[in-house]
Amino acid sequence: MKIGIIGSGLMGSQLGRLWAASGHGVTFSYSRSAQKLDRLARDAGAAHGSVAEAVSGADAVLLAVHWSRIGDALDKAGNLDGAVVLNCCVPLDDSNTDLVVGTTTSGAEELAALRPRARWVSCFNTVPSEAFGPVFDRRNNPLRPQVLTYGDDEGAKEVARGLIRDAGFEPLEAGGLRTARFVEPFAMVTAELAYGQPGGPALTYRFEKLRAAQ
DSSP states (O other), X not given: XXXXXXXXXXXXXXXXXXXXXTTOEEEEEOOSOHHHHHHHHHHHTOEEOOHHHHHTTOSEXXXXXXXXXXXXHHHHHOOOTTOEEEEOOOOBOTTSSSBXXXXXXXXXXXXXXHSTTSEEEEOSTTSOGGGHHHHHHTTTOSSOOEEEEBOSOHXXXXXXXXXXXHTXXXXXXXXXXXXXXXXXXXXXXXXIIIIISTTOSOOOOOOOOXXXXX
């Protein structure tokens, strides 16, 4: 599968590396440093280029930029008509402490309004990037950590589910994009557990439904 990565920070670089290691054709893009992109692509055995080059002909696109850079990144990506876009962005302010969108709408819904013909799926935004490597290393474990996955396009979600499994996780169906109104605040909880509490940032989770006693 051809995957375009928009964003070369912790999320984009880590997921791009894992997908490249899984045999996908990955193109990294969108960095202030051309040298960083070159090094990232070289280390991952992947390609790098402009945002337009990364999304052109891609089977899936990962949007992994800070909320303050959304407008610029989308301008460079173009209309994204028909593209499957995995969104792991959380709508944070410049200090990364508060959500700037929430409760009556969400970052995911705002993105869908900006590019209504793209096929949006939100995932990975409730898992710290520090967990990606350890989870991938344990990907043969039958009891995998989960990733909340939500969107309105079932075909796009099927693509996302495959890529989530390739990264070593199990997708957890969480409904349509409207769910983002509640998942994005939950991402703030996982961030607090990962970075504000003891034990290190490689946080994962699993939700289980218990059967009633017979």
